[in-house]
Amino acid sequence: MSLHLHCSILGAMFLFFLNSAQAQYFTPITVSGSAFARTDTHLYISSGSNGRSGGTEIQYKQFFSLDLTVPWTTSAPAFKQLSDGPQQYLFPAAFSQDQETMITFHSGTPFARRYSVSKNQWTDSKTVVSGGGNQGVSAVTDPTTGQVYLAGGYSDPQRNSMDIYNFNHDAFVQNVLPASASAFPNRAYYSNVWTSKRKSILYFGGYNSTLKEIQNFNSITEFVPNGNAWSTLVTSNTGPSMRADHCMAISDDGSTMVIYGGRPYDGPSSGEVFMFDTTSQIWKQGVSGPPRLYVACTIAGDNLIIWGGIDAYGTLASPAMLIYSMSNNTWITQYTPPASYLPSGTSPSTPSPSGDKGESSINAGAIAGGVVGGLAVICAIVLFFIFRRRQHRPKPVETDDSSDCKLSPGSDGQNHELESMRAQLQYQQEQLELQRRLLGTPQNQPHLQVFQQQHQQQQLHQYQDGTFNYQPPIVYAAANSSSPHTISSPDSIATSSPDLNGIVAHSSGLVHSGYVDGGSHYIEAKSVAPVIYSPPPPVVSAATIHSSKGESNGLWEGRIPGNPHAILEN
Known part of the structure; x- marks a missing residue:
């Protein structure tokens, strides 16, 4: 067999073992309304509900992570099961500055719970919030300070504060939202992300305090923690209509913010994709996908990754993940880690705000190179053994019958004696x-x-x-x-x-x-x-x-x- 054939067989074996390894990944129950947050290398997803499929609502405690440093397919994501989290749904989560601790709010009793990544262990938070629990809020971490911001929500018509959580003290402080309704009207079921490009938090969509439509169509609200300043970004073209229960994510470098799905005010559930350039403040519409609400999402490289939620009919979505390639404007089924993702180069300094990933300096291009290099090494080993086996293969013994008739130089005397005996x-x-x-x-x-x-x-x-x-x-x-x-x-x-x-x-x-x-x-x-x-x-x-x-x-x-x-x- 040739080396090329051996390597082809080894490549097929590698893919087989890769698929076998993928088959060993954890398969979670598909849910909607999960809490989710990002580190540099993983997306963490906690709990959720069945969306009242079958007429009865069931809440789950499952907790798992998605590895973003390895390739996988939408039908077999690289999920890993972790210790069960709180039994809740439609609640926010965020990571600490060192990406060692994740916290969930509105977790039931107690109000907040903390998860240790290194210990794979949950503990109860001692923090309390005045006025009861915040409902319909999102959480985002400022990576420069490590503080978590929760704006608005609803518990009563007067819910107009900004709650700020400190990981070191495990405590909240409250700031009053701006009085001007035009800057950030009291809202719930919105989405937010941290953008490192602007060093600010961007907000989009949601309902007002009475769960009614917000009149500021096509508006993005910006909050700069360093100056405690609120503003509305002016866009030069038409973007998505205002909506709630949508997905909002930010690219690694903070230059592109993406809106996917949700419940528009003026229509049924959406599968639209809109990309917003945070520098030029221009919207760009992509190729629509299946309508989804209450999904978990993030961006890895130029891939928008989506899991769970409910569809346009109010039933649970397909278990398969969705991947949208922003550079190619197409939906794909194979996830390939970007060149900047490398586990050995992971920088723990950037937290994951609200299911989104901040900037990371991970360089994981060696993953694909490692796979190719591994195959090359295996091929070299096989080639070595092939050559060695050929060298040690028994050589055929050359026989020459004519040599039996040839006399050696020292056999003349013996031959003469034999001839004499034969004659006698x-x-x-x-x-x-x-x-x-x-x-x-x-x-x-x-x-x-x-x-x-x-x-x-x-x-x-x-x-x-x-x-x-x-x-x-x-x-x-x-x-x-x-x-x-x-x-x-x-x-x-x-x-x-x-x-x-x-x-x-x-x-x-x-x-x-x-x-x-x-x-x-x-x-x-x-x-x-x-x-x-x-x-x-x-x-x-x-x-x-x-x-x-x-x-x-x-x-x-x-x-x-x-x-x-x-x-x-x-």
Whole structure:
């Protein structure tokens, strides 16, 4: 397999494990009216209700965070479950200056609750608010001082104060709202954000103290905490109509404020998207999405992220998140962390006002780079093991049959000796073959039969006589065919007889020299190549063997059955 194919497989495996990891994310119950707030890296969402779906309202205590430093899809957001929060809905939340503590207001009993990020633990706040709880308010943190501002709300027609919460003292102080109704009329169910570009709080929408329409259409109210100053921003073009229960978020650098959804005074629930440039004070309308009310929202990079709420029919929205790309003016399904988001570079100095994120110096571009780098490392490891396996793969043994026939330089002497032995063996085989043919001639058959009978009698006598000693092999020597004489020997087992016609036997297995014809002739035995047959040998009568060249085939074919045990000498 090629490296490219290995890397493709590893990439597919990586995506599979990534999807498997995403499948392990927490899946919250979809609700509306949640409290939410931002840190540099996470969006925290607490509680909410079912929006009276089914006719009965149910409030939940679920609490979870959304990781903004990792990629995810709208169908599988990177949610993480945390310790349960207050059982409430339509209430605000904000973070401390160090982003270590989140506080919720209008939390039921007690009025406020604090959450420790490092401990994942909730504690009750000791703060109290005069005049009862503030309803329909929003909260936003000034990151320069760490103070939280809650303006207006309603509990009675005289609710016209600005409550300021101090994290260090866990206490409220109150300021009176401006007397001029044109600056910031008493309102509820509005939205607000902190803009670092203007060092101020921007307010948009809501109802008045009697939950009626606010007459100041298309107006943005600004509050500058440093000078305790209120003003209305003048816009050069038409923006969204006044509304309530909408989403309001600010970009990382504070340059763009976004309005999404809500309940306009002059129409049904909206899915409109409007972007406001805080420097030029110009509105720009985007592509509308599904109508939503009471959502949790924030901006990460140039992505507007939306979760929960109720739709235009008053039922709970789809569990899937919504992502709007402000730079491309389109709705997308894949979240990719911006290049400025990097967990190791997180700066804790900027809090998250009212579900919004202030400026952050996070540089998380290495997340995508880390993924690619990780895949590259894995591919390199696989390549290393492939090369290593190929190097250690057994190599085929080259065989050359011709090498078997090649002689080594030092083997000449051995080869010569082997050739000599082979020649000797061949010569002996030829001699034995000739001797067997000679024994098979017809004129020698009577003598061989007599010899076999004598040998059988000796064998029978051997079994009858217990004193019989072992008889060594019998050896015959063929005398010169021109002078056939019987050789006399004192140790022979056969007497001299002309019938033997020159063939004698002796017990030593060797042919001796001796006198014949009564001692008148002396015959010297020739050397022979003895052939010894295992005892007991058959009795045979020997006769002078005559053979001629050219008769061997005929003589061999005329041989009687049997195995004559004799040694012949030419």
